[in-house]
Amino acid sequence: xxxxxxxxxxxxxxxxxxxxxxxxxxxxxxxxxxxxxxxxxxxxxxxxxxxxxxxxxxxxxxxxxxxxxxxxxxxxxxxxxxxxxxxxxxxxxxxxxxxxxxxxxxxxxxxxxxxxxxxxxxxxxxxxxxxxxxxxxxxxxxxxxxxxxxxxxxxxxxxxxxxxxxxxxxxxxxxxxxxxxxxxxxxxxxxxxxxxxxxxxxxxxxxxxxxxxxxxxxxxxxxxxxxxxxxxxxxxxxxxxxxxxxxxxxxxxxxxxxxxxxxxxxxxxxxx
Amino acid sequence: xxxxxxxxxxxxxxxxxxxxxxxxxxxxxxxxxxxxxxxxxxxxxxxxxxxxxxxxxxxxxxxxxxxxxxxxxxxxxxxxxxxxxxxxxxxxxxxxxxxxxxxxxxxxxxxxxxxxxxxxxxxxxxxxxxxxxxxxxxxxxxxxxxxxxxxxxxxxxxxxxxxxxxxxxxxxxxxxxxxxxxxxxxxxxxxxxxxxxxxxxxxxxxxxxxxxxxxxxxxxxxxxxxxxxxxxxxxxxxxxxxxxxxxxxxxxxxxxxxxxxxxxxxxxxxxx
Numbered sequence: 119x120x121x122x123x124x125x126x127x128x129x130x131x132x133x134x135x136x137x138x139x140x141x142x143x144x145x146x147x148x149x150x151x152x153x154x155x156x157x158x159x160x161x162x163x164x165x166x167x168x169x170x171x172x173x174x175x176x177x178x179x180x181x182x183x184x185x186x187x188x189x190x191x192x193x194x195x196x197x198x199x200x201x202x203x204x205x206x207x208x209x210x211x212x213x214x215x216x217x218x219x220x221x222x223x224x225x226x227x228x229x230x231x232x233x234x235x236x237x238x239x240x241x242x243x244x245x246x247x248x249x250x251x252x253x254x255x256x257x258x259x260x261x262x263x264x265x266x267x268x269x270x271x272x273x274x275x276x277x278x279x280x281x282x283x284x285x286x287x288x289x290x291x292x293x294x295x296x297x298x299x300x301x302x303x304x305x306x307x308x309x310x311x312x313x314x315x316x317x318x319x320x321x322x323x324x325x326x327x328x329x330x331x332x333x334x335x336x337x338x339x340x341x342x343x344x345x346x347x348x349x350x351x352x353x354x355x356x357x358x359x360x361x362x363x364x365x366x367x368x369x370x371x372x373x374x375x376x377x378x379x380x381x382x383x384x385x386x387x388x389x390x
Numbered sequence: 391x392x393x394x395x396x397x398x399x400x401x402x403x404x405x406x407x408x409x410x411x412x413x414x415x416x417x418x419x420x421x422x423x424x425x426x427x428x429x430x431x432x433x434x435x436x437x438x439x440x441x442x443x444x445x446x447x448x449x450x451x452x453x454x455x456x457x458x459x460x461x462x463x464x465x466x467x468x469x470x471x472x473x474x475x476x477x478x479x480x481x482x483x484x485x486x487x488x489x490x491x492x493x494x495x496x497x498x499x500x501x502x503x504x505x506x507x508x509x510x511x512x513x514x515x516x517x518x519x520x521x522x523x524x525x526x527x528x529x530x531x532x533x534x535x536x537x538x539x540x541x542x543x544x545x546x547x548x549x550x551x552x553x554x555x556x557x558x559x560x561x562x563x564x565x566x567x568x569x570x571x572x573x574x575x576x577x578x579x580x581x582x583x584x585x586x587x588x589x590x591x592x593x594x595x596x597x598x599x600x601x602x603x604x605x606x607x608x609x610x611x612x613x614x615x616x617x618x619x620x621x622x623x624x625x626x627x628x629x630x631x632x633x634x635x636x637x638x639x640x641x642x643x644x645x646x647x648x649x650x651x652x653x654x655x656x657x658x659x660x661x662x
Contacts, residue, residue, distance in 0.1 A: 225598060229616050235575070264536035266573035267598030267614045277575045301538035303507070303549045326497060326539030331599050342539050344501050 122349060122361060122390045127383065128153030128181040130320065130364035131160055134375045139163040140172065141375065147176040149379040155320075155362040156214055157184045158207060166213035173215065180216035181360035182257065182293075182318055183207065188224035189241030190234040190271065197237065200224075204245045212252040218317050219249070220257045220293055223272040225265075234271040239281055242290060250289045257293035257317045258282055262301075264331065275299050275308040282315050293318030294352055295364065297335055300324055300343040309351045316357040321345060321390055322365045335365045338385040345389050361390060394621060394633060394662045399655065400425030400453040402592065402636035403432055406647045411435040412444065413647065419448040421651040427592075427634040428486055429456045430479060438485035445487065452488035453632035454529065454565075454590055455479065460496035461513030462506040462543065469509065472496075476517045484524040490589050491521070492529045492565055495544040497537075506543045511553055514562060522561045529565035529589045530554055534573075536603065547571050547580040554587050565590030566624055567636065569607055572596055572615040581623045588629040593617060593662055594637045607637045610657040617661050633662060 129151050131142055139160045146154055154173065161169055173180060186207040191197045211219045221242065226234035242256060249256050258278040261270035272278055278292045292312050297320070299305050309316070323341030328334035338345055349361065363382045370378055401423050403414055411432045418426055426445065433441055445452060458479040463469045483491045493514065498506035514528060521528050530550040533542035544550055550564045564584050569592070571577050581588070595613030600606035610617055621633065635654045642650055 226614060229614055231573075231614070231616070262535060263573040264534065264600065267596050267600075273573050274575060301503075301535040301545050303546065324539050327603050328536065328539075331603075342498060342501055342503070344503070 120350075121387055124383070124387060125152060126359070126361045127151055127386050128155050128360035128362040129379065129382070130155030130184070130362040131157045132184070133363055133365045133370065133382065134378055135371045137375045139169055143172050143176045143178055145375050145379055146178045148376070149383065151379065151383070152178060153181040153360040153362070154178050155182050155184060155364065156180050156216055158210060161210055161214065166210045170214045180214050181362055182218040182220050183211040183214060183216040185220045185222045186245070186256070187221035190224045190227050190237040192227045197241065201241060201244055204241070205248050208245070208249050208252050208254050211254045216254070218255045218257050220259050220318060222259060222261060223270040225268050226271055231266070231271055238271060239284070242281070243285060246285065246287055246289060250287070254289075255317050256290045258290065259293040259295060259318070260298055262298040274302055274304070275312060276304055279308055279312050279315070291315040291317035293320065295320035296343050296345060296348050297322045297324060300348065305348070306351050309348075309355050312355060314356045316352060316355055317359070318362065319349070319352050319357055319359070320362045320364045321349070321386070322363065330368070333366050333368045335367050337365060337367070337370065337381060338363070339389045349390050361386070393659055396655070396659060397424060398631070398633045399423055399658050400427050400632035400634040401651065401654070402427030402456070402634040403429045404456070405635055405637045405642065405654065406650055407643045409647045411441055415444050415448045415450055417647050417651055418450045421648070421655065423651065423655070424450060425453040425632040425634070426450050427454050427456060427636065428452050428488060430482060433482055433486065438482045442486045452486045453634055454490040454492050455483040455486060455488040457492045457494045458517070458528070459493035462496045462499050462509040464499045469513065473513060473516055476513070477520050480517070480521050480524050480526050483526045488526070490527045490529050492531050492590060494531060494533060495542040497540050498543055503538070503543055510543060511556070514553070515557060518557065518559055518561060522559070526561070527589050528562045530562065531565035531567060531590070532570055534570040546574055546576070547584060548576055551580055551584050551587070563587040563589035565592065567592035568615050568617060568620050569594045569596060572620065577620070578623050581627050584627060586628045588624060588627055589631070590634065591621070591624050591629055591631070592634045592636045593621070593658070594635065602640070605638045605640045607639050609637060609639070609642065609653060610635070611661045621662050633658070
């Protein structure tokens with residue numbers, strides 16, 4: 119049981135939802151957090167290029183951009199529109215200096231989950247040449263199965279691994295978020311199988327029962343997830359990149375941002 | 391695409407939560423529903439033996455008893471107390487004439503989900519001789535992974551199948567509830583693998599997003615689940631028993647029970 123490198127801690131911007139981009143960057147710099155998981159909606163404040171400058175001046179690097187995806191749609195023209203938006207997301211990732219674009223696959227259209235899964239894979243394949251040309255890696259992120267109906271038909275790391283293997287590009291990997299995968303009896307096996315294709319690792323905690331469908335995540339240590347075991351498994355699989363703290367929780371959002379960062383740093387050091 | 395046999399329709403008592411046992415039995419008889427999935431807390435009204443008589447007089451058979459399980463506990467004495475309670479549940483199943491006791495495994499104690507899974511399997515093995523002696527089959531029911539922290543560490547049919555195979559008794563099978571398993575990329579494969587060990591099949595629907603953690607199930611047809619495809623897969627695997635409609639939903643509970651039964655019969659016939 120070894121403590122994680124504090125230099126790998128990344129603040130995913132969803133954790134301090136009520137901070138502006140400027141406040142978030144300043145907050146990270148003050149706290150000595152060297153990485154930021156950036157959300158697209160927050161880029162509108164300064165624009166991606168100015169955000170990149172501001173990050174660099176503060177000594178903070180973008181660990182990833184959240185998010186692309188949402189590939190399934192009822193019509194071909196809708197699917198092409200989603201693809202255009204994903205190309206813009208790739209551009210924004212490149213502009214802000216994020217090496218990875220996180221993909222949330224999207225929900226099924228109606229009752230055909232197999233078709234939706236095919237549309238996700240087709241969408242990633244269609245996006246891939248553009249991602250390769252810009253040097254941005256795509257991270258397939260399996261979401262917890264409770265989001266299968268409204269956010270992601272990709273629900274296990276095994277499924278994400280299989281999809282990444284079929285696509286077979288160095289520019290398509292997987293993101294492991296403990297909140298989404300902790301329940302999976304096959305998780306350690308699948309982390310090992312993912313190996314060097316792991317391009318992102320996110321931490322938070324599972325509260326029981328979850329207080330909310332979307333905003334129910336806990337701060338590390340407040341729930342049931344074996345955080346250090348999972349982090350060490352991901353490390354053992356070969357992942358050495360940033361560890362993003364991503365906590366969607368109204369109570370956390372209602373705290374002063376500086377206090378959130380202090381809490382997150384303490385829990386990260388002791389529990390991750 | 392064939393319609394299901396109406397003679398297989400069973401009302402799981404959780405669907406008409408506000409009905410007494412007597413009202414439920416009378417309601418089923420009036421509606422021509424020949425099966426009832428019985429809950430233990432409802433047995434206190436008449437007692438198990440008198441309930442059995444009342445069921446028989448009404449021409450209704452118990453399809454299963456809900457529920458046993460909740461095996462993991464922090465101390466040996468607590469685990470033994472759970473086991474005693476499970477033996478009482480087996481007795482009640484036998485008394486009320488239910489061929490199957492549904493097992494909800496229980497949540498982890500603290501952060502060791504592997505240990506909890508071992509305690510579940512140990513608990514089933516310890517209960518098994520008593521179940522065999524009374525002729526009651528035990529059904530391992532995987533619950534949706536969103537219940538992993540508060541209700542069941544058994545979260546996939548694959549996991550339940552593996553556990554049943556390791557135990558290797560004709561008195562231990564699996565229950566397939568569409569609400570809990572519909573999201574699983576391996577579900578059709580695992581239904582086929584389960585084969586004759588399927589001893590229960592439950593239907594409802596998945597609303598997106600779920601309106602509530604516990605009471606968020608939809609009436610068949612109101613959500614995203616491929617009901618007929620799943621029912622036909624379970625049939626093809628060899629299951630010919632009752633199909634329980636189990637809907638935990640406050641809005642359904644607020645409807646007059648007779649209307650619930652009419653709605654359920656219509657949706658069952660058209661969609662299951």
